[in-house]
Amino acid sequence: MFTYLATDPTTLLLVIGIFGLMVGSFLNVVIYRLPIMMEREWQTQCAELLKVAPQVSTEIFNLSYPRSRCPHCGHQITILENIPVFSFLWQRGQCTACHQTISWRYPLVEILSAGLAVLTAWHFGFGWPLLAALLLTWALLAASLIDFNTQLLPDDITLPFLWLGLFCNLWGWFTDLESSVIGAIAGYLSLWIVYKLFKWLTGKEGMGYGDFKLLALLGAWLGWQMLPIIIFMSSLVGAIVGITLILWRKHERNIPIPFGPYLAAAGWLSLLWGDTLTNAYLVWIYP
Numbered sequence: 621m622f623t624y625l626a627t628d629p630t631t632l633l634l635v636i637g638i639f640g641l642m643v644g645s646f647l648n649v650v651i652y653r654l655p656i657m658m659e660r661e662w663q664t665q666c667a668e669l670l671k672v673a674p675q676v677s678t679e680i681f682n683l684s685y686p687r688s689r690c691p692h693c694g695h696q697i698t699i700l701e702n703i704p705v706f707s708f709l710w711q712r713g714q715c716t717a718c719h720q721t722i723s724w725r726y727p728l729v730e731i732l733s734a735g736l737a738v739l740t741a742w743h744f745g746f747g748w749p750l751l752a753a754l755l756l757t758w759a760l761l762a763a764s765l766i767d768f769n770t771q772l773l774p775d776d777i778t779l780p781f782l783w784l785g786l787f788c789n790l791w792g793w794f795t796d797l798e799s800s801v802i803g804a805i806a807g808y809l810s811l812w813i814v815y816k817l818f819k820w821l822t823g824k825e826g827m828g829y830g831d832f833k834l835l836a837l838l839g840a841w842l843g844w845q846m847l848p849i850i851i852f853m854s855s856l857v858g859a860i861v862g863i864t865l866i867l868w869r870k871h872e873r874n875i876p877i878p879f880g881p882y883l884a885a886a887g888w889l890s891l892l893w894g895d896t897l898t899n900a901y902l903v904w905i906y907p
Contacts, residue, residue: 849894
């Protein structure tokens with residue numbers, strides 16, 4: 621089977637696409653449940669520090685339990701109702717029990733997960749680097765949407781994948797180990813310094829610590845050489861989007877805009893086409 625996937629690119633892309641749809645279904649669970657799990661953990665920790673009874677539900681709540689259910693009527697989702705994309709289309713975007721509308725976010729995440737996975741497989745081809753790159757792709761997608769929804773970048777995603785990036789580069793899959801280690805350090809410190817300077821000048825916090833960890837993660841995977849283009853692309857797109865939202869009065873000036881999705885997108889693009897983007901950037905800076 622593995623030999624066949626290695627020698628037949630079309631079959632590899634098809635298998636990766638189908639698997640990406642299934643992973644996207646799981647990512648929907650992560651995106652919704654992980655912030656709630658984090659909030660419950662914080663409430664419990666605060667209650668322990670204050671020596672008071674925790675004001676959280678005692679019901680087990682994690683990524684695997686309870687079973688997925690309709691947010692409107694509580695109907696438990698069956699296996700046939702949980703087939704990525706197909707179930708949504710078959711049910712016409714409605715719950716089979718109460719007929720309330722199901723958010724388009726769920727199939728879109730599944731399609732995006734599959735599409736990014738196929739592009740990653742097309743770029744890397746069959747091998748261990750592909751497996752690592754797929755894991756990073758799905759982690760960045762989940763972290764981006766969590767940050768977009770809640771302005772949180774979970775340590776449960778950023779820290780394990782930072783270490784995984786260092787581990788992968790023991791074999792030089794994406795960069796050499798020295799560049800990987802320096803990238804992790806420089807990635808964290810670069811945004812931390814910007815954060816401290818901004819806070820010293822304005823008295824406000826310009827970004828969260830999750831952004832530092834995310835850039836450290838990308839530095840660990842791609843090396844310090846990719847950090848300038850990642851920071852440039854994410855800052856440029858973030859500034860354009862932020863200014864556009866303010867001008868269209870879709871966003872208040874005092875409400876922070878999550879930076880994680882822009883970092884993640886720039887990091888993923890650099891994962892696949894980092895050298896090309898860096899050369900284009902240098903040509904633009906030094907024509």
